[in-house]
Amino acid sequence: MIDPQVLERHGLKPDEYERVVQFMGREPNLTELGIFSVMWSEHCSYKSSRVHLKTLPTEGPQVLQGPGENAGAVDIGGGLAAVFKIESHNHPSFIEPYQGAATGVGGIIRDIFTMGARPIALLNSLRFGDLDAPGTRRLLEGVVAGIAGYGNSIGIPTVGGEIVFEPEYAGNPLVNVFCLGIAKQSDIVKGVASGVGNAVYYVGAKTGRDGIHGATMASAEFDDRSAEKRPAVQVGDPFMEKLLLEACLEVMQTDALIGIQDMGAAGLTCSTTEMGSRGGAGVEIDVSLVPQRETGMTPYEIMLSESQERMLLVAKQGREAEVERIFEKWDLHASRIGHVTNDGMLRVKDRGVVVAEIPNRALTDEAPVYRRPMSEPEYLRQAQQLDLDTLGPAKDPNAALLSLLGSPTIASKKWIYRQYDHMVRTNTINLPGLGAGVVRIKGTDRALAMSVDGNGRYCYLDPYRGAMLAVAEAARNVACSGARPLAATNCLNFGNPERPGIMWQFARAVEGIGAACRALDVPITGGNVSLYNETDGKAIYPTPTIGVVGLLEHADRVVSRRFQESGDAILMLGEGRGELGASEYLKVVHHLVRGVPPALDLAAERALQTLLVTLAEDRLVRSAHDCSDGGLAVTIAECAFDTVGIGAEVSLEGVDVSRQSGVNVAAALFGESATRVIVSAVPEQVTAVLRHAAAAGVPARVIGQTGGSRLRIAVAGAIVIDQSVDEAERVWSTAIDKHFVQRVA
Amino acid sequence: MKFGIVVFPGSNCDEDAFHAAKDVFGQEAEYLWHKDADLKGADVVILPGGFAHGDYLRTGAMARFSPIMAPVRAFAERGGPVLGICNGFQILLEAGLLPGAMLRNKGLKYRCEHVHLRVEQTDTPFTSAASVGQVLTIPIGHGEGNYFAPPDMVERLEANRQVILRYTDRQGRVDEASSPNGSVNAIAALCNEARNVVGMMPHPERACEALLGGVDGRVIFDSIVATFRGAERPALHAVGRSV
Numbered sequence: 001m002i003d004p005q006v007l008e009r010h011g012l013k014p015d016e017y018e019r020v021v022q023f024m025g026r027e028p029n030l031t032e033l034g035i036f037s038v039m040w041s042e043h044c045s046y047k048s049s050r051v052h053l054k055t056l057p058t059e060g061p062q063v064l065q066g067p068g069e070n071a072g073a074v075d076i077g078g079g080l081a082a083v084f085k086i087e088s089h090n091h092p093s094f095i096e097p098y099q100g101a102a103t104g105v106g107g108i109i110r111d112i113f114t115m116g117a118r119p120i121a122l123l124n125s126l127r128f129g130d131l132d133a134p135g136t137r138r139l140l141e142g143v144v145a146g147i148a149g150y151g152n153s154i155g156i157p158t159v160g161g162e163i164v165f166e167p168e169y170a171g172n173p174l175v176n177v178f179c180l181g182i183a184k185q186s187d188i189v190k191g192v193a194s195g196v197g198n199a200v201y202y203v204g205a206k207t208g209r210d211g212i213h214g215a216t217m218a219s220a221e222f223d224d225r226s227a228e229k230r231p232a233v234q235v236g237d238p239f240m241e242k243l244l245l246e247a248c249l250e251v252m253q254t255d256a257l258i259g260i261q262d263m264g265a266a267g268l269t270c271s272t273t274e275m276g277s278r279g280g281a282g283v284e285i286d287v288s289l290v291p292q293r294e295t296g297m298t299p300y301e302i303m304l305s306e307s308q309e310r311m312l313l314v315a316k317q318g319r320e321a322e323v324e325r326i327f328e329k330w331d332l333h334a335s336r337i338g339h340v341t342n343d344g345m346l347r348v349k350d351r352g353v354v355v356a357e358i359p360n361r362a363l364t365d366e367a368p369v370y371r372r373p374m375s376e377p378e379y380l381r382q383a384q385q386l387d388l389d390t391l392g393p394a395k396d397p398n399a400a401l402l403s404l405l406g407s408p409t410i411a412s413k414k415w416i417y418r419q420y421d422h423m424v425r426t427n428t429i430n431l432p433g434l435g436a437g438v439v440r441i442k443g444t445d446r447a448l449a450m451s452v453d454g455n456g457r458y459c460y461l462d463p464y465r466g467a468m469l470a471v472a473e474a475a476r477n478v479a480c481s482g483a484r485p486l487a488a489t490n491c492l493n494f495g496n497p498e499r500p501g502i503m504w505q506f507a508r509a510v511e512g513i514g515a516a517c518r519a520l521d522v523p524i525t526g527g528n529v530s531l532y533n534e535t536d537g538k539a540i541y542p543t544p545t546i547g548v549v550g551l552l553e554h555a556d557r558v559v560s561r562r563f564q565e566s567g568d569a570i571l572m573l574g575e576g577r578g579e580l581g582a583s584e585y586l587k588v589v590h591h592l593v594r595g596v597p598p599a600l601d602l603a604a605e606r607a608l609q610t611l612l613v614t615l616a617e618d619r620l621v622r623s624a625h626d627c628s629d630g631g632l633a634v635t636i637a638e639c640a641f642d643t644v645g646i647g648a649e650v651s652l653e654g655v656d657v658s659r660q661s662g663v664n665v666a667a668a669l670f671g672e673s674a675t676r677v678i679v680s681a682v683p684e685q686v687t688a689v690l691r692h693a694a695a696a697g698v699p700a701r702v703i704g705q706t707g708g709s710r711l712r713i714a715v716a717g718a719i720v721i722d723q724s725v726d727e728a729e730r731v732w733s734t735a736i737d738k739h740f741v742q743r744v745a
Numbered sequence: 746m747k748f749g750i751v752v753f754p755g756s757n758c759d760e761d762a763f764h765a766a767k768d769v770f771g772q773e774a775e776y777l778w779h780k781d782a783d784l785k786g787a788d789v790v791i792l793p794g795g796f797a798h799g800d801y802l803r804t805g806a807m808a809r810f811s812p813i814m815a816p817v818r819a820f821a822e823r824g825g826p827v828l829g830i831c832n833g834f835q836i837l838l839e840a841g842l843l844p845g846a847m848l849r850n851k852g853l854k855y856r857c858e859h860v861h862l863r864v865e866q867t868d869t870p871f872t873s874a875a876s877v878g879q880v881l882t883i884p885i886g887h888g889e890g891n892y893f894a895p896p897d898m899v900e901r902l903e904a905n906r907q908v909i910l911r912y913t914d915r916q917g918r919v920d921e922a923s924s925p926n927g928s929v930n931a932i933a934a935l936c937n938e939a940r941n942v943v944g945m946m947p948h949p950e951r952a953c954e955a956l957l958g959g960v961d962g963r964v965i966f967d968s969i970v971a972t973f974r975g976a977e978r979p980a981l982h983a984v985g986r987s988v
Contacts, residue, residue: 148855153796155757239755239799421857421886423951426761556956
């Protein structure tokens with residue numbers, strides 16, 4: 001019977017249930033209630049976020065497929081498309097880090113090959129609590145092993161990503177995974193069901209009781225009983241997915257398919273409903289025909305299971321044998337579980353008896369949409385106040401630099417990316433840790449660059465500006481590699497939207513993303529929203545992560561962060577404005593999370609990015625590295641790392657050093673002013689670089705040269721940093737490793 | 746010459762080996778499905794990297810039962826050149842075409858990175874274009890590359906000069922820190938007694954193009970192409986029999 005307890009277990013509010021009854025014209029049975037509960041969950045329906053997401057720019061001549069399909073697609077020339085998306089798997093990864101992360105990777109890969117694209121690259125964006133905090137290492141090890149276990153086995157390289165450690169994520173880590181694939185534009189497949197009588201096939205792993213109500217779980221906060229939710233986390237099987245991937249791509253070559261969709265969140269329910277809805281049709285299935293791993297499963301369980309590695313597809317009439325034969329080749333059995341109808345209903349039978357019957361529209365278009373109340377959170381005004389004069393005397397810049405290089409957020413992530421196969425498929429031309437991930441496109445001269453970025457601390461202190469800065473940084477990283485940014489995908493990780501302060505953060509962040517994407521011409525082609533990222537009522541930093549994809553016309557002109565040779569000129573493109581607010585420096589050295597994030601002039605940002613692409617195309621720069629976390633000094637140090645010790649001699653002029661505290665020196669060295677890039681060029685080409693910069697309206701000047709074995713930085717004529725490259729690199733490269741005692745087998 | 750590249754379900758470096766053979770070295774190449782019963786006239790067989798059958802039981806443990814392995818074994822016994830890369834090496838061990846076994850890496854973690862390798866022997870079809878002592882930089886990507894064999898077997902391998910490549914530092918010196926996986930005697934590649942079957946954990950196909958950051962893997966492909974060009978097939982078989 002459907003009583004308040006049943007409703008609560010299903011995460012449905014009483015007024016939402018009223019709406020269900022209205023649509024149905026009767027009380028739903030339990031199976032139907034289960035179907036409504038997952039389709040109307042925040043995770044599937046985007047009910048809190050939809051009104052805001054609608055404001056994002058999603059169009060442009062380069063966009064072949066915007067939001068609404070399994071993934072977005074952009075034109076990359078030569079009749080090819082890049083298909084990509086980012087998704088979160090935060091809640092499952094906290095409950096069971098290995099499987100949570102692994103199935104996150106599996107899910108995003110399915111979204112890509114479902115579109116008819118061969119997945120060729122993965123990225124991830126991770127957030128954990130302090131590395132010293134209890135539990136963090138276990139979570140980090142589990143998540144990294146899960147990503148590696150899945151990606152390595154299936155053979156898709158993880159070519160980059162980012163990881164941030166902040167105490168705010170201790171109780172709710174973030175695992176956002178991005179996948180990119182390549183398809184012929186003419187081969188792009190959609191997730192539609194149409195053509196009355198066409199067969200609906202189920203293929204892949206058998207259905208078990210794992211993951212029932214995963215979507216509902218992902219739409220609730222955590223508390224100390226969260227571990228009890230472990231059965232709601234699914235178990236991944238990358239080998240099964242590899243078979244599915246190869247078989248599905250082979251089937252798609254035959255033109256015998258109408259549409260295909262993976263069974264991700266809300267499993268069979270979501271795939272049948274969405275495919276029918278997109279095709280303006282209905283889908284009728286019989287759950288007794290669904291391959292089952294366990295005995296005695298009810299229709300409710302079968303419809304709600306989130307067992308992994310399963311696909312739903314609709315074949316053209318008369319072509320069924322062809323489809324079945326290809327799956328047999330891969331030892332997969334395609335089961336015919338139903339057919340397409342023209343009545344717009346999701347009809348579920350069990351041995352011929354109807355057990356659920358719901359109009360698709362009620363589950364999709366008519367799902368609740370909320371304009372939740374919003375208000376600026378109380379902490380904000382106070383937290384934005386920053387008086388540099390109260391900081392006291394600045395720490396010795398040499399010591400501050402080493403502290404920053406040893407901060408796990410800035411330090412080398414080699415311990416992590418070494419566990420990912422980042423070279424399989426032999427396309428990776430910018431390895432992890434060198435900037436944006438770059439993969440060449442075989443059979444062409446081109447390459448694709450991709451980067452995911454986000455700064456939760458910035459967004460906590462100003463969600464609008466923080467979100468703009470995330471878009472700008474991801475696009476800038478792509479441009480630094482020499483690629484022209486094309487489009488973006490976003491993963492919006494926030495707390496409980498029923499709190500006005502959180503909803504305000506969300507709305508402001510979406511506005512910021514929209515503004516930046518419009519100005520930089522990187523439309524959003526899809527993504528994912530993850531709300532209720534809270535534990536015991538404490539929300540994470542608002543964390544939009546942005547993935548940007550760009551195109552390099554000539555793969556062999558790719559640029560990395562590393563200095564290439566001694567004696568090259570070091571130039572700064574853009575200008576430092578001595579902004580210390582919200583910086584890693586304040587956090588690491590002064591233990592302060594205060595102030596406002598750096599200002600961002602979107603027109604200047606666009607000009608800088610265009611300039612970077614030109615400089616790479618004309619082979620005028622030999623390295624390029626974005627100034628972000630840790631500011632200029634950290635950026636220059638990073639340019640020197642992994643180069644077999646090419647140092648740098650840099651001099652910064654025009655800094656007012658009259659303040660006794662030395663805070664202006666710190667701001668010049670470690671401030672995170674946006675829209676700045678450090679490039680190196682052979683001396684003969686400096687004039688050309690400066691000329692191009694002037695033409696683009698980008699401030700540019702020579703600030704030093706590469707060479708020697710030390711990092712030396714002078715501010716207003718006085719040397720303030722003088723550090724051996726080897727020593728600095730040792731601190732940077734061991735900061736994460738040292739937390740993990742290597743066990744010897 | 747024609748490369749035959751075996752595709753097991755779960756192979757994931759098959760396309761990379763194919764690309765190297767065909768697009769980089771301009772040779773004929775054909776995929777051999779694991780259920781196939783013949784080698785389609787291949788002159789050299791590559792068992793590529795990946796996770797054949799998911800490697801859930803033990804790496805390579807299932808793949809050795811695939812139908813294609815019977816003709817591969819017969820080809821190897823006739824002296825035909827067979828190269829197992831990474832998972833392919835693991836499969837050769839399970840199939841008994843090479844001696845020994847693989848354990849998990851000493852750090853218990855998968856490792857993907859460039860390593861330095863010293864060439865130990867050049868009288869195999871896959872190292873003939875290299876010189877003894879030459880140091881190659883080639884990527885690895887594996888979780889189970891910790892080669893193990895009992896001491897008497899290792900002694901025999903060394904006495905027979907069956908160790909082809911060893912993990913070293915940049916200068917070609919063997920030391921513990923330079924071994925990514927803890928292999929006994931820093932063994933990175935082996936050949937059989939007849940020297941025509943070679944297994945190696947590093948991925949030469951990942952280091953054949955300057956764009957990918959290194960070309961030291963080319964010597965492996967150059968060797969087999971030169972071996973084939975220098976000797977007609979019967980002669981090649983004779984090499985196999987004479988050792």
